[in-house]
Amino acid sequence: MPAESRHRRLLANRYQLTELIGSGAMGQVYRAEDKLLGGVIVAVKFLSQALLNKKMKERFEREATISALLGEKSIHIVKVRDYGVDEKEIPFYVMEFLQGESLSDIIKFHPLPLSRFLNLARQICFGMECAHKGILYQGELCSIIHRDIKPSNILVTQDSALGELVKILDFGIAKLVQSGGDQTQSFMGTLAYCSPEQMEGKELDSSSDIYSLGIMMYEMLTGDMPLLPENSSFGGWYEVHHYVSPQPFNPTLKIPLGLQNLIRKCLEKAPQDRPQNIGEILQALEQIELAAKPVYREEKEQRFNFPPTLPPDNRPEFGSRERTISVSLPAKEVCLQSQWPKDKPQQKIVFPHIMGSKDGPFASLWVMLEKPDILTSIASIRYNQFLFIPTPHPMILWITVLYHREHGPRWLPCYLDLKTLQGQQLTRALGELGNYWILFFALEDPNKCERAITASIAPTQCERLKDWGMQSQNIRPGKPQISKRMLKRELDKLKPKIIAKLESGVEQIPSNV
Template sequence: MIDLNIGRLIAQRYQLQELIGTGAMGQVYLANDLLLGGVPVAIKFLALSIQNNKIRVQERFEREAKTCALLGQKNIHIVRVMDYGVDEKSIPYYVMEYLQGESLSDVIRSQSLSLIRFLSFARQLCLGLQAAHEGIPVDGEICPIIHRDIKPSNVLVVPNPSFGELVKILDFGIAKLLQSDSSETNYYLGTWAYSSPEQIEGKELNNRSDIYSLGVMMFEMLTGKMPIQANTNSFGGWYKAHHFHPPRSFREINPLLEVPQELENLVMRCLAKKSSDRPQNISEILQTITSLEQLDSLAQPSTLCHKNLLSQLTSTPQNITEEECLNTDASSSELPSWPKNKPIADIVFPHPIRIHNQLTVALWVMLPKQEIEKRLQGTRYNQFLFLNAPHPMILWVTVLHSHEHTPKWLPYYLDLKSHQGIELARLLLETGCYKILLFARESPQRAFTYIQTEIASPQRQLLQQWITMSQRAVSTASPQFSRGLLKKELEKIKPQVIMKLAAVYKT
């Protein structure tokens, strides 16, 4: 069916390009702002008309639109409203910033959220809600704003170079506007599955109603399931469910799910039937979320939701033998030369090589000759760490160590959404080993020596799992963001690795 709205010019400024969303609140179109040279914007046409009782409804619409616009300026976690008006069909509309992101409902359906990612999302949601509940000045009066329809489909997750993943809340104020415009006394606007008991009753709402909806959403983000189930998908069914059905426990949903008890307690408090039993403001929730984010143990597997973020230390140090350290002058002429397109500098990069007609992964390393010689009679260690979200990435760590010198860390990141990263990971899995080609910076033409390094069986099993997981995963942030998270994780495990290396000399 042809959409007759495509090409329409709104307010002599916004030209509609395509329909990008529909729902109970209205329709959203991508448009070009011709006044600003075609900058893309999103325009939401509300599911109401202001033809009847025009002056009263239009005044209320303008007040709500102005409030939403000020709110978006106050907090980055709320979608910014830049303009508003009424078209020639008497349909009110908002002009919003156009954001290329993914609905939180789609994120939840496509993959399990790690705990660290959940906490980031929850914190950002709370910051947005807190700004709204505290209110903003409108015409000399502080106006607290209750969302009334908090749910995953009203949350957008946007890649952002500063935040990694920026969470934005949509549709502030629209539910109240649409509901107050209805002429039906029993009219209900909201989403039954996420509505608080008092909202379904039609009572006057305060911030604790949004807190209940947030609790439903946090439960779903952690488990992929709803905390409360209705016997029938009807107003009456959900009325009974929210009033009389106790929320299911996390263990009931998934016995293997590991969530800090403090977090589970918080979610259950948000789901209390009586508003007085819930956290009384968003600040209480933020305090718990922030403290959990700051725990040093957060990235350890025992505290992760689905144990799929990072590996444990599954490798053990391996001694470097003299037979493995072969000087190129006395051994294989098959060892390659330093690539002409690489700088003569202390760098590390992987590239496959053929030795005796067999393809294997090599880690090419350039160091000062003295640095190489210091660590040839010692131990080597390797470890692989994995992050599935927001962008699938493996941190491949190699360590050269001798008793008298500090460890030499040789990290490299394998992007599992790139062809090269996947192929290198698969080759490491298939061969179960790799060679460390050591080039002296003073004479870089040929490898000074190489060291054969085995990959422990548990690590190979993890590589297999990670490759499979990465193929299903959807990248929601830049690779650099995952690199940053893995780099922090490496700093956390370094003391444990050093203890393992030191233990070799005590035995």
């Protein structure tokens, strides 16, 4: 059936096709309304009639199954909702309909600034890492190789909780890496982004996707391709991918040297010379982000653009000559020079904040009390506990207790939303550093930090924090308020046990809700 004749057709007595929105070698994609769900907009993909043979139908069915499994495992991979065959025996599957902008359109005229690049690149890596680690398919753990990583297969959507949310599209030419499997070695992919081994039709592993990612990262940062053939034929691209060194980076773009080196390593001709997994790239990107944070100082007659590592009270207004705190100072000095934020009420409250020092970001709790209570708190036993709930919304309850045998416990609970940048940063800092700072401000004089003390986190809790942070990447956002209420109920149940622990010295309290 010609693509145009499908318009306005009711598919499977459920999906009302409305318009053709895309087509490619594998088939056509339509916008449709799911009548069973009250007209919810979905995308329906049909297998191209030119590929209608038994082998390709089986591949298409496998594509739908793989995509469905991957989409359930990572929020950074498009989700598949249904699969079927129409009356002409043409296979189709139904995907979530995404509104956004492809990465190819975003970088068409301007390269990305470093901060946006790091945000998008990290999310792309999370999706790829999920696929590479594998899914259970027909009883086996199978690694999924995308085989066509490129900007047009990356969609950037807007999410109320996360801001920009990356979705990787088209696992239609993904290949199951199964030991002993009967696999074809035919070439599939996009020439400009293909690894040398992919052009040779060899068996692929994750390092092939890493090569394609390296080309895309170069393009994201520069707006140019790292490799350009004399002509766009297969032979021309084969030549440059195998024998030509990537173009040097334009020095005027001021791309960090560490990031340049990372991309060059991804573009190595031999697979064994590239990063061996996406985890290595994520780790390198994190170090690059930390190293790229500048030392902030006074500036005049321009807007300030402070990162979340500085306290909000130290972000001066336009043209202000207010003194700022340099992140080149030690953590304790940064704490003691801090002032209570102007947008926070001057009352007995506590809130978490990510701060910056010469040693990098660190987690902190900001507390306002009366001066006598601060002195009591300084002399108290410090205890912390972390509770995690994955659904309906991934959330951590960060509990700090300052226990004084004469005055009793002072509870300092905070919530960390793992679908926000601050929540992710705080969780990472807590898990990796194993400690945090508590800043005390007096109600009588909130203009300066009265005292700053540290609290240590047990190694087992640090490992849990790291695991929860990673786990939350693959969980759909839900309703944060419901998770908060559930965590608060758990805290109310735990309070007697925590007090008993502090009085008796017992060490173990459950931390997973």
